[in-house]
Amino acid sequence: MNNVAQLITSAAAAVAHTAFGTFRQQDRLERVVERARAVAARLSDTGLVRGDVVAVIGHNSGAYLVTWMATQFAGLQAALINPAYPDELLGTMLDNLAPRGILWVGRDPGTLAQRNETQVDMQSAWDSTIEVLRTGGHQGAASGTGLDCEPHEISAYIHTSGTTGRPKFCALSHGYFLRLGRFFADTLALSPQDTVCPPLPLFHINPMGYGVLGALTAHAALLSSEKFSAADFWSDIKSHGVTALVLHAPPANLLKVKTTAQEAEGHQVRIGFLCDRAFLRQFNVPIGVGAYGSTEAGGLCHTWLLRPDDDDMPVEGACHLAGRARHDVEHKIAQDGEIRVRGKHPLSLFSGYARGGRIEPQTDVDGWFHTGDRGRLDEYGRLVFIERISESIRINGEYVPIDFVESRLRQAKSLGEFALWRVDSASKGHEVVLYTTATDVEHAQVCSVLADLPKYMHPCALIRIAQLPRDPGIGKVQRRLLDKQPRLVVTKL
DSSP states (O other), X not given: OOSHHHHHHHXXXXXXXXXXXXXXXXXXXXXXXXXXXXXXXXXXXXXXXXXXXXXXXXOSSHHHHHHHHHHHHHTOEXXXXXXXXXXXXXXXXXXXXXXXXXXXXXSOOXXXXXXXXXXXXXXXXXXXXOEEEEOOOOOOOOOOXXXXXXXXXXXXXXXXXXXXXXXXXXXXEHHHHHHHHXXXXXXXXXXXXXXXXXXXXXXXXXXXXXXXXXXXXXXXXXXXXXXXXXXXXXHHHHHTTOOEEEOOHHHHHHHHHHOOHHHHTTOOOOEEETOOHHHHHHHTOSEEEXXXXXXXXXSOXXXXXXXXXXXXXXXXXXXXXXXXXXXXXXXEXXXXXXXXXXXXXXXXXXOEEXXXXXXXXXXXXXXXXXXXXXXXXXXXXXXXXXXXXXXXXXXXXXXXXXXXXXXXXTTOGGGOSEEXXXXXXXXXXXXXXXEEOOSSOOHHHHHHHTTTSOGGGSOSEEEEOSOOOBOTTTOOBOGGGGGGSOOSEEEEO
8 A cells, every 4th residue: 555545445445334524524434535536536627736735724524524535536735734823824834835725624715815826615525516716827737646646755744833933844745644544553453343533623643643544544433523622522422432532631631620520421432542541540441542752753653551550650740651662663862861763664754844845854864853852761761751842832732833923922012022931721731921021011902913813822911020031142032931030910811
């Protein structure tokens, strides 16, 4: 098997009647694949050809899954992009990506409708119909379909967090996805008897790479959700017979706080990805899977099986134990404590970052990818992840692009000297806070310049301090020292 289109075709042939879609919009896999093939043909009619890059900007839905499948059948390189980003940020990301087309799934194009790329409304893709909003004039030479793609060709781009800068697009090959899907399916022992639920946004490596590709590889049923909701979670899980959860730490923590064991009673979940011991005990799930990895580092490069009564855990906590290395990835800890990983197969890791229409490899001369994470090895040689070396703010699984938000805040002149940082949150991971040295900040002005940004990017509090801690050499704000400064005034926003 060489590519994702062949994987989809194989799964549909093997388990034609298995469920595929979302809780609210699902059908037999064979019918979903039929829709995707029809949509792929319509995309080809717009002039898009194998190898063209297209941006897929939309929300979870059956139409989104059909759109993604259609890009694979057409041989398009699908960049899966967060639809919550404002037009300004999306515009800079698209400029860097240089796509031939933009596929909208339930998201208004806004000011981006004026761009020159071919633009298509995919909201009705579940019904095999699409609406061409703009034709970009590009007409490439036809060179086969997605079924002809080689393992090294790019299947998709998934953007990174953008910890302190703009989000970067990771180029992910067909071989990368096939290997990741196989590894995840084997790790969770998925089979055609399973129903896999990745309830998070499908533009992340977690639900798409682990959930969708893992389910297709194992010929398991796949049901996502339109939007993660703690209130509806257990009723959906029970009514649809979900047996395998693909979560992330923030939503798993939220479920522990917002839902009860009584609400979960009667579920059929046998295994939960990124569910710690407390989650397993509270909701009576027999096995959990801890993991370490990144979109760059093979999606997953380390995993560890957890049970409710495990007590052999590192001081950093169970969620930080990455454990055993994946069979086709090796790792080491550099002198500065940074985790570095290297693929034993040329397609184990990502292919590089997409910049200006080209792909720039990111491994060093010896093939090691420098993760930017700090870790250690325990006495048994297992990897323990400690923290990100670089500064980051992450809320409910979403990273806040610090420089982008700060560029907006500079429009609020009353802020004076300021810096964005974080406070810990049990349910969200972090919350954004805004430090300033100004004495007369116009709060309405601050809220106004951020009005069109997603709510998770908004600071929850304004904290006045005497001065910002700065590096004596280059004058950079030392964010990790901000919470050590005496707080003169704290105002809720």
